[in-house]
Amino acid sequence: MKQVKPKKNLGQHFLTDLDIARRIADTVDSCPDIPVLEVGPGMGVLTQYLMEKPREVKVVEIDSESVAYLHERFPRLKENVIADDFLRMDLSLVFGGRQFVLTGNYPYDISSQIFFKMLDNKDLIPCCTGMIQREVAQRMASAPGTKAYGILSVLTQAWYDVEYLFTVDEGVFNPPPKVKSAVIRMTRNGVTDLGCDEALFRRVVKTVFNQRRKMLRGSLKPLFGGKAVAEGFFDGELMTMRPEQLSVARFVELTNMVAGQIGGDWAAEKR
Structure with missing residues (x-):
């Protein structure tokens, strides 16, 4: 099976460490009994472990080469491989209006946009996990009074409890990024109304x-x-x-x- 070549314009850095892939997949277990949507599966290193879970899994991938590869490698997924741009999708249609866990090895250059879309769909997404640039993860999890605390920190923490789970070094990717990565988990808190506009x-x-x-x-x-x-x-x-x-x-x-x-x-x- 022909391997997919990582594309710089899509910010693709394929994870090669299977142990880390399994650990990321296991982060969805904290929000059981609902489907999972993986963003940017690439060649499916994370997908293979998500498919072992007793729940429905769909993946959304914008790269046509990766889509073809996923169809060939995971015939079980069939129509659950969505060839689309996550940022432009109507998330209410993915699982027929049901809630789901969002996860993935997110492209660094659009990770903040992904999380703003998560916030726009917070009632559909009670849990979000995955791997992002370490600096962004630190920002999201940081507390007031720290240098990293900022816009994304406040807007995310208004609706989610954010956990910084573990750091991932550069050498476990193809190609290696220039920065370290981190795995996070965000779980909806009990807030249903901020008390303001x-x-x-x-x-x-x-x-x-x-x-x-x-x-x-x-x-x-x-x-x-x-x-x-x-x-x-x-x-x-x-x-x-x-x-x-x-x-x-x-x-x-x-x-x-x-x-x-x-x-x-x-x-x-x-x-």
């Missing part, structure tokens, strides 16, 4: 982290577009803090404060 929450988080060195009294100003705010709005201890110091709960508090100033304008903008 979710779209405005995202906007607040992104706005202040875009100027993360500034205190909130400075980094928040672009949200108001030069419009006046209530006297004393920028006073108080919270406004002297920088974004990396705020927990998810404090970002919710901040979002509600901002909504109190631009509520009508924000609602009109969303329409």
Whole structure:
């Protein structure tokens, strides 16, 4: 069977260590009894172990050469090999509206986009596992007050408990990446309502982290577009803090404060 050549433009780094592949596959066991969707299976090093699980498995692959290889190597998968771009898919159609576990050896260059799509479909995805660039994994799992804490940390931790499981060295890939990788697991927490407008929450988080060195009294100003705010709005201890110091709960508090100033304008903008 002809091997698939890794393609640089797709960010393909094929895992060659079977023990690590099995360990990644086993991370889905923490969310049993629902199907699994693997993103970017390549030549199926992870897929082979997922298929041993007593559950339905589908894979989505954008590379036509890899799709042909998977059909030949795993005839059991048949129509469960989806030749598509994960970022453009309607995830509600994959398992007929049922919840599923998302997993994979994710391409580094689109891993953040994959997780933003996960957040957009959080009610469908109670658990997400897989391997990404170590720096991104550290960012997602980091706590307030740390250098790595940022936009992805806050937006993910608002809805998921994030676990950094283990580090993977460069030498177990073909071709080897220039950075280390890490395996993570994200499990939906008990939050069903943030207690604020979710779209405005995202906007607040992104706005202040875009100027993360500034205190909130400075980094928040672009949200108001030069419009006046209530006297004393920028006073108080919270406004002297920088974004990396705020927990998810404090970002919710901040979002509600901002909504109190631009509520009508924000609602009109969303329409």
